[in-house]
Structures are given as C-alpha cells and as structure tokens.
Amino acid sequence: MEMSSIISMASSSLGIGIISLVIILMRAVYWVYLKPKRIERILRSQGLKGNSYNFVYGDYKPMAMAIKEATSNPINLNDDHIAPRAVPFDHLIHKLYGKESFIWFGSNPRVNIMKPQEIRMVINNMRDFPKPRNSPLARYLLTGLLALPDQKWAKHRKIINPAFYLHKLKLVLPAMYESCNEMIKEWKMMMNEKGSWKLELDVYPWLNSLSGEVISRTAFGSSFEEGRRVFQLQKEQAQLTAQALHSLYIPGWREEAMKKGEAANDDLLGLLLESNNKEIKEHGNKSNMGMNTQDVINECKLFYLGGQETTSSLLNWTIVLLSRFPNWQEKAREEVNLVFGSDIPDYGGLNHLKVVSMILYEVLRLYPPIPTIVRAVRNEVKVGDLRLPGGTQITIPTVLIHEDPEMWGEDAKEFNPERFSEGISKATKGEINIYLPFGGGPKICIGQHYALMEAKMALSLILQNFSFELSPAYAHAPIMFLTLQPQYGTQIILHKLH
Numbered sequence: 001m002e003m004s005s006i007i008s009m010a011s012s013s014l015g016i017g018i019i020s021l022v023i024i025l026m027r028a029v030y031w032v033y034l035k036p037k038r039i040e041r042i043l044r045s046q047g048l049k050g051n052s053y054n055f056v057y058g059d060y061k062p063m064a065m066a067i068k069e070a071t072s073n074p075i076n077l078n079d080d081h082i083a084p085r086a087v088p089f090d091h092l093i094h095k096l097y098g099k100e101s102f103i104w105f106g107s108n109p110r111v112n113i114m115k116p117q118e119i120r121m122v123i124n125n126m127r128d129f130p131k132p133r134n135s136p137l138a139r140y141l142l143t144g145l146l147a148l149p150d151q152k153w154a155k156h157r158k159i160i161n162p163a164f165y166l167h168k169l170k171l172v173l174p175a176m177y178e179s180c181n182e183m184i185k186e187w188k189m190m191m192n193e194k195g196s197w198k199l200e201l202d203v204y205p206w207l208n209s210l211s212g213e214v215i216s217r218t219a220f221g222s223s224f225e226e227g228r229r230v231f232q233l234q235k236e237q238a239q240l241t242a243q244a245l246h247s248l249y250i251p252g253w254r255e256e257a258m259k260k261g262e263a264a265n266d267d268l269l270g271l272l273l274e275s276n277n278k279e280i281k282e283h284g285n286k287s288n289m290g291m292n293t294q295d296v297i298n299e300c301k302l303f304y305l306g307g308q309e310t311t312s313s314l315l316n317w318t319i320v321l322l323s324r325f326p327n328w329q330e331k332a333r334e335e336v337n338l339v340f341g342s343d344i345p346d347y348g349g350l351n352h353l354k355v356v357s358m359i360l361y362e363v364l365r366l367y368p369p370i371p372t373i374v375r376a377v378r379n380e381v382k383v384g385d386l387r388l389p390g391g392t393q394i395t396i397p398t399v400l401i402h403e404d405p406e407m408w409g410e411d412a413k414e415f416n417p418e419r420f421s422e423g424i425s426k427a428t429k430g431e432i433n434i435y436l437p438f439g440g441g442p443k444i445c446i447g448q449h450y451a452l453m454e455a456k457m458a459l460s461l462i463l464q465n466f467s468f469e470l471s472p473a474y475a476h477a478p479i480m481f482l483t484l485q486p487q488y489g490t491q492i493i494l495h496k497l498h
C-alpha cells in the first residue's frame with residue numbers, strides 16, 4: 001500500500017474517532033447538564049421549589065449529610081413522628097420548600113407528589129409512569145416483578161397472582177403456624193433453661209428470621225430445606241448489596257464498615273454476589289417449581305426482599321408500639337383470648353380479629369416498611385396542574401403523607417388505632433390513596449394479605465403466651481436500610497403468661 005493511502009486512511013480513522021468522541025461528549029453534556037437545567041427551568045416556572053442543580057451530584061452531598069446527622073442519635077422514645085429520621089432529606093426539603101417541591105437524585109429531578117388526586121393518577125397509570133431504571137447495584141436486589149418491563153411484568157404478575165389468592169392463603173396457614181410456634185417454643189425454652197418467667201432479648205433478628213422461614217416453608221413446601229438455603233444466600237446477598245448502596249450515600253461509611261470487617265472491597269463484593277447467584281441457581285433448579293429457572297430465581301429474590309424485610313419490619317414496630325401502649329396490648333390480648341382461647345389460631349378467627357387489624361393498620365401508617373414510592377415520567381405529561389417533562393421522576397413520600405395533619409387530622413403523628421375502627425375507607429374519608437403502606441394501582445403489593453395473615457398469626461401466638469415491655473436498653477431509632485428497621489435492635493422483656 002502506498003504511503004499516501006496509509007496516511008489518508010489513518011487520518012480518516014482519526015477523524016471518525018474525534019467525531020465519535022465529540023458526539024459522546026456532547027451527549028454527556030446534554031444528560032448531565034443541559035437536560036437537568038432545562039427541566040429545572042420548567043419546574044420552577046410552575047412554582048415548584050428545590051435546590052439549584054449541582055453538576056452530576058445533584059443533592060447527594062446534602063442528602064448524605066442529612067442522613068448522617070439524622071441517624072447519629074436515637075429519637076425520643078415517645079416520638080412517632082419518624083420522617084425526620086427515616087427520610088431525613090425528603091423531610092428537610094418538605095420543611096424548607098413545602099409540598100410543591102423537588103430534589104435532585106444525582107442528575108434526576110424528583111418531584112414530590114402529595115395531593116390525593118395526583119397520587120391516584122400516578123400509581124394507576126403504569127404506562128406513563130413506569131418504575132425508574134435502577135442503578136446496576138440496586139438491580140441485584142430489585143428483580144422479578146419490580147424490575148420487569150410492562151409486558152413481561154403483566155405476564156409474570158398473571159402467573160404469580162393466583163398463588164396469593166385469599167383461599168390459597170388458607171393452605172399456607174399451617175406452615176405459618178409452624179414457624180411462629182417454633183419461635184415461641186424457643187423463647188420458652190430459653191426461659192426454662194434460666195429457670196425464669198422473664199426473658200430479655202432483641203426481638204428484631206428473631207422476627208426477621210421468622211418471616212424468612214415462613215416464606216421458605218410456604219414457597220418451597222416439601223423442598224423447605226432448599227428454600228431455606230436460597231433465602232439464607234439471598235440474605236447475604238441483600239446485605240452486601242445494601243452495604244454497597246449505603247456506602248455510595250454516606251461518605252466514610254464503607255471505610256468504617258471495612259474496619260469492622262463488615263464489607264470487603266468492591267472486587268470481593270462482586271465475587272460474592274456472583275458466587276451467591278450461582279449457588280442460588282443450583283438450589284433453584286433442585287426445587288423444581290416448573291418455571292424457567294432464572295425467572296424463579298428473580299421472583300424468589302424479590303419475595304425474599306418483599307416478604308421478609310417488610311413483614312419483619314411490621315411485626316417489629318407493632319411489638320414496640322404495643323410495649324409503649326400497654327392498654328392496646330391488653331385490648332389485643334383480650335380479643336385473641338376471646339376468639340381463640342388457647343387453641344391454635346385458625347383462618348376464620350384470624351379474619352375476625354378487629355382490634356388486631358386496627359393496630360396493624362395504624363402501625364403501617366406511622367411506620368410504613370417502605371417509606372417512599374418512586375416512579376419515572378416517560379414522556380411529557382400533565383399531573384393535576386403540573387406539566388412534567390419526560391425524564392423527570394416522581395416521589396410519593398408515603399411516610400410524609402401518612403403523618404400529614406391536613407389528611408389525617410390533628411392527631412396525625414400519634415398512635416391511635418381507633419381511627420381504623422370502621423376500616424381504611426372511613427379512616428381516609430374515602431381518599432384511599434393517602435394510605436399507601438402496600439402501594440396502590442396495578443403494582444400494589446402482591447403479598448399484602450399474606451403479610452397481614454402472617455403478622456396476625458405471629459402476634460396472636462405471642463399475645464397468647466407472653467406479655468411484653470420495652471427494656472431500658474432499647475433506643476428508639478427507626479432507620480431506612482432497604483426497609484424501615486430498628487438501627488440498634490429492639491430489646492424487650494418478655495413475661496411468660498402460663
């Protein structure tokens with residue numbers, strides 16, 4: 001080849017390279033600067049308020065600072081106004097700018113939606129308001145139904161729905177009883193070993209493994225041991241991922257965790273996630289559920305997260321509140337004794353527990369295990385009076401909505417199960433979209449009845465066998481770590497009743 005043609009080929013490749021680089025740079029500038037700035041202008045022109053866009057990082061820095069500050073100390077034991085601790089930055093922005101506000105999640109603006117009619121519009125319309133794409137790390141956790149595109153989601157939801165029909169729950173009740181009863185027996189055994197009627201323990205890890213155990217038994221049936229192993233691996237994986245996600249938010253968190261030996265470096269994290277996935281696949285294969293193995297794995301992952309962390313959160317805060325409000329603990333015990341005596345709780349009876357249901361609804365209002373719901377705006381769309389450009393995201397801040405006096409009255413921040421005495425519809429004055437512990441619309445939690453049934457079973461057995469109070473060692477510190485959890489555990493004192 002002649003020298004001149006080599007030179008001309010090289011210069012044209014160089015030219016193409018430079019043009020590609022310029023295009024990539026221009027696109028990057030558009031996504032991380034021009035687009036956010038354009039959306040900011042549109043939002044502000046409609047009266048929405050928020051911080052000015054900070055290149056690439058958005059509000060991450062003040063968000064990390066707010067979380068660090070809020071979670072550095074417990075709150076007052078009698079404080080059920082948990083938003084400042086559970087969602088510190090959303091709460092701060094809400095306080096500074098009011099309900100018509102937005103935050104910057106990196107370069108994504110997230111508009112706060114709190115009006116009932118706007119919430120209804122957003123959660124009922126999956127086409128215009130899909131779930132936003134998760135970060136690669138979060139995708140390890142949020143799999144299955146939560147992560148699928150519309151059509152695949154509809155297909156999977158249709159396949160999975162029947163497993164959660166109410167009459168099917170009747171069939172899983174014995175397995176729920178079995179797991180709950182084992183926990184009660186172990187507590188009693190610990191008392192017997194000490195020759196005492198009293199036992200102090202941190203109930204949170206117990207409740208957490210209880211709800212994992214219940215899923216293992218109910219989802220895997222005769223392959224219970226396989227299921228148990230899958231969920232154990234899942235838990236390790238979730239914790240690793242959560243730690244990694246946490247370290248993105250809180251500067252210095254990873255270093256601190258590493259010092260304590262809780263988190264390894266990124267490579268090790270990747271390796272562990274990978275090997276866990278492999279092992280889960282093998283066990284998933286063995287449990288032979290008659291579905292595509294990868295699909296089963298993904299749905300299992302989600303059931304683990306959806307089913308274990310949320311239900312144990314509900315049970316945990318119920319125990320805390322019933323310890324703090326012994327009159328409600330006594331009312332609930334009276335009801336359980338009236339309905340079951342010392343018999344094993346059955347399906348019909350659990351469905352008739354009115355006081356226990358009121359208590360659980362009120363706990364879910366003040367301590368929603370999932371404190372916010374997030375959606376994306378696909379293309380420009382109107383939500384009430386607002387015009388939201390494509391690329392905007394939406395936050396429905398469940399916990400702020402649940403404690404809003406404009407919606408729930410002056411006692412909104414107080415524990416008062418009585419408000420649910422005539423059901424959810426009456427308590428919300430017909431605006432059921434202001435009560436969102438299980439989300440709403442077509443993506444409403446598939447496991448809500450399952451979770452409530454499990455919580456009623458566990459609570460009934462606990463109330464039949466023990467009275468309980470908070471230990472002086474308990475520090476009130478709800479924190480958002482995947483779900484709403486007790487930062488320092490939940491130390492209570494159990495008293496055996498008979």
Ligand code: HEM
Pocket residue numbers: 145146157215302303306307308310311314368369370373374436437438439440442443444445446447448450451452
């Ligand atoms: C107290 C317990 C529970 C709470 C508070 C809860 C809360 C929620 C919420 C708020 C959503 C909607 C999220 C969104 O729209 O972005 C959801 C979805 C979901 N939950 Fe639950 N959940 C609980 C228990 C369970 C259980 C026991 C299971 C399964 C065993 C489960 C499985 C799911 C699944 C699969 C989805 C995704 C549904 C879909 O996208 O179609 N959840 N949950």
